[in-house]
Amino acid sequence: MNDLVIWTEQLVKTYPGVRAVDGLGLNVPRGVAYGFLGRNGAGKTTTIKILLGLAKPTEGRATVLGFSTGREQVAILERTAFVSESKTLYGNLTPRELVRFTRGFYPKWSDQAVAKYSRLFEIPMDRPYSKLSQGNRTKVYLLLALSQGADLLVLDEPGMGLDPVVVDQLLRVLVEDIVGEGRTVFISSHQLSDVEQIADWVGLIDHGRLLLEARLDDIKSQFRWVTAAGNALPRAKSPEVLLVATEGSFHKYLVKRDADAFAAELSRQGAAVAEVSPLGLREIFLALVRKEESCTSGNVGEIAEAISSSVS
Amino acid sequence: MYVWKCWRDSRSNFIVRVIVLPALCVFFVYMEVKYPFGAPPSVAHAWSSVTSFVLGGVASLFTLLWGLVMGASGLGEEFKERTADFLLVRPRRRRYWIWTGWSVAVLELSAMVILTVATTFGTLAYLTGHVQTWWPLAAAVPLALGGAVAYGLTYFMALVARNGREGLSYGFGILFIDLLLPLAASFYCNVNLPSVLGFMHVACEWVAGTSRAFPTGSLVLWTAIALALPLAAQLLLERAEV
Numbered sequence: 001m002n003d004l005v006i007w008t009e010q011l012v013k014t015y016p017g018v019r020a021v022d023g024l025g026l027n028v029p030r031g032v033a034y035g036f037l038g039r040n041g042a043g044k045t046t047t048i049k050i051l052l053g054l055a056k057p058t059e060g061r062a063t064v065l066g067f068s069t070g071r072e073q074v075a076i077l078e079r080t081a082f083v084s085e086s087k088t089l090y091g092n093l094t095p096r097e098l099v100r101f102t103r104g105f106y107p108k109w110s111d112q113a114v115a116k117y118s119r120l121f122e123i124p125m126d127r128p129y130s131k132l133s134q135g136n137r138t139k140v141y142l143l144l145a146l147s148q149g150a151d152l153l154v155l156d157e158p159g160m161g162l163d164p165v166v167v168d169q170l171l172r173v174l175v176e177d178i179v180g181e182g183r184t185v186f187i188s189s190h191q192l193s194d195v196e197q198i199a200d201w202v203g204l205i206d207h208g209r210l211l212l213e214a215r216l217d218d219i220k221s222q223f224r225w226v227t228a229a230g231n232a233l234p235r236a237k238s239p240e241v242l243l244v245a246t247e248g249s250f251h252k253y254l255v256k257r258d259a260d261a262f263a264a265e266l267s268r269q270g271a272a273v274a275e276v277s278p279l280g281l282r283e284i285f286l287a288l289v290r291k292e293e294s295c296t297s298g299n300v301g302e303i304a305e306a307i308s309s310s311v312s
Numbered sequence: 313m314y315v316w317k318c319w320r321d322s323r324s325n326f327i328v329r330v331i332v333l334p335a336l337c338v339f340f341v342y343m344e345v346k347y348p349f350g351a352p353p354s355v356a357h358a359w360s361s362v363t364s365f366v367l368g369g370v371a372s373l374f375t376l377l378w379g380l381v382m383g384a385s386g387l388g389e390e391f392k393e394r395t396a397d398f399l400l401v402r403p404r405r406r407r408y409w410i411w412t413g414w415s416v417a418v419l420e421l422s423a424m425v426i427l428t429v430a431t432t433f434g435t436l437a438y439l440t441g442h443v444q445t446w447w448p449l450a451a452a453v454p455l456a457l458g459g460a461v462a463y464g465l466t467y468f469m470a471l472v473a474r475n476g477r478e479g480l481s482y483g484f485g486i487l488f489i490d491l492l493l494p495l496a497a498s499f500y501c502n503v504n505l506p507s508v509l510g511f512m513h514v515a516c517e518w519v520a521g522t523s524r525a526f527p528t529g530s531l532v533l534w535t536a537i538a539l540a541l542p543l544a545a546q547l548l549l550e551r552a553e554v
């Protein structure tokens with residue numbers, strides 16, 4: 001548990017008529033970028049609020065950086081930077097004044113970081129926050145979070161309102177300046193491609209429950225799609241072949257572990273192997289969150305179960 | 313930090329208040345001395361009527377109103393503006409936000425009433441040629457206390473409503489009832505109910521040296537209420553979810 005930056009056990013949060021978080025157990029290792037993924041209303045923001053002391057859990061417990069949420073909240077907040085989903089700050093203050101306001105709360109505050117990121121993100125430091133564009137507001141929020149010298153950076157939809165150039169800059173900053181220095185990034189986002197670029201670990205949550213928590217590389221290295229065309233190709237599943245799907249004249253096999261050997265075997269049987277491709281985060285995400293929907297084709301549910309049971 | 317932000321948010325209004333209220337009181341002192349109803353008052357009468365009407369009436373009423381308005385810009389408004397999730401993740405206990413804001417507001421209110429009382433008595437001394445000792449400055453105490461009650465009331469109600477404007481409406485309504493109910497109770501039932509404006513008025517008269525007894529009970533009551541309101545706000549905030 002000491003190596004875990006965020007640890008939760010059987011975390012439950014209920015609101016009248018809603019079970020927003022339902023027995024969540026998170027294990028976020030130190031010094032990684034952790035992608036916390038889920039649909040709208042899956043319970044991501046509620047979980048983050050519990051971790052930061054903005055909401056109290058109905059049941060269960062959680063620690064952040066080894067400190068208990070609630071009882072040792074100030075110690076957590078001294079070491080944690082947070083970029084909220086709403087990104088609302090004081091409209092009458094300029095970014096320079098917001099820096100002045102925020103600086104005094106953090107012993108590890110860095111004015112060099114303020115100078116660096118305000119230049120990098122091209123933030124107009126003397127214009128009132130209310131007069132800034134949505135993108136610039138997000139940048140100011142990020143500037144304040146990045147300059148705190150925090151051990152843990154919690155970002156709730158950080159890319160919202162940002163153009164692709166700034167998103168790219170931000171991802172680089174997160175990897176080089178935060179994770180690169182052994183600090184932890186906990187990023188909740190719908191932008192799967194962005195998360196996929198930087199995340200070492202992913203946690204997928206739906207209806208308040210954790211569907212999957214694993215190292216992204218492990219998922220990608222364990223599973224491959226093998227796409228092949230030909231006659232009399234095998235259609236049966238096996239311990240290695242978790243799923244067989246047909247798309248037009250192609251057969252798609254979800255293969256666990258040695259996909260190249262499986263592709264070679266198909267070739268020997270006269271098949272034309274079109275592609276051996278890794279499973280993308282988007283496919284994993286869609287498979288997992290759709291598995292309980294009856295209207296979707298059955299195969300995605302099978303993928304989900306295959307991933308869940310194989311990785312966990 | 314937060315003290316700076318509280319000051320940054322309120323300074324322009326504060327400057328207006330410390331100009332307007334003393335100026336208003338100077339005007340009423342001037343009218344009271346130079347254009348009195350009936351015969352020109354004696355110096356002693358001028359002192360007591362100015363203290364009773366200008367400080368116990370005009371200044372008390374305006375201090376209450378400004379206290380109410382100041383409380384509306386507290387943490388309740390942060391919930392409405394959705395800045396609470398920024399502020400409340402700064403590494404401070406929640407009581408820090410309550411008592412820091414309260415301290416800044418009480419300091420501002422105190423500065424305003426001290427300046428008002430000093431200006432009022434200074435003008436009176438100038439116009440009557442009679443200089444009092446420092447003692448009349450004690451009239452600032454009930455004024456500041458009343459302002460603190462009004463501030464705490466709106467602050468608390470704004471936190472309950474999570475909206476500064478609604479908190480102001482509730483606070484204004486409660487103070488209005490606190491003004492009317494004691495008057496009605498006294499008139500119809502001959503019962504004395506506590507009223508903050510009544511306390512401020514009576515305390516000012518006592519400072520002016522009229523024969524009334526010092527309202528010790530009211531002072532204790534309103535001091536307790538002035539402290540209980542931010543404490544209630546603290547308890548509420550400590551249990552609040554954003």
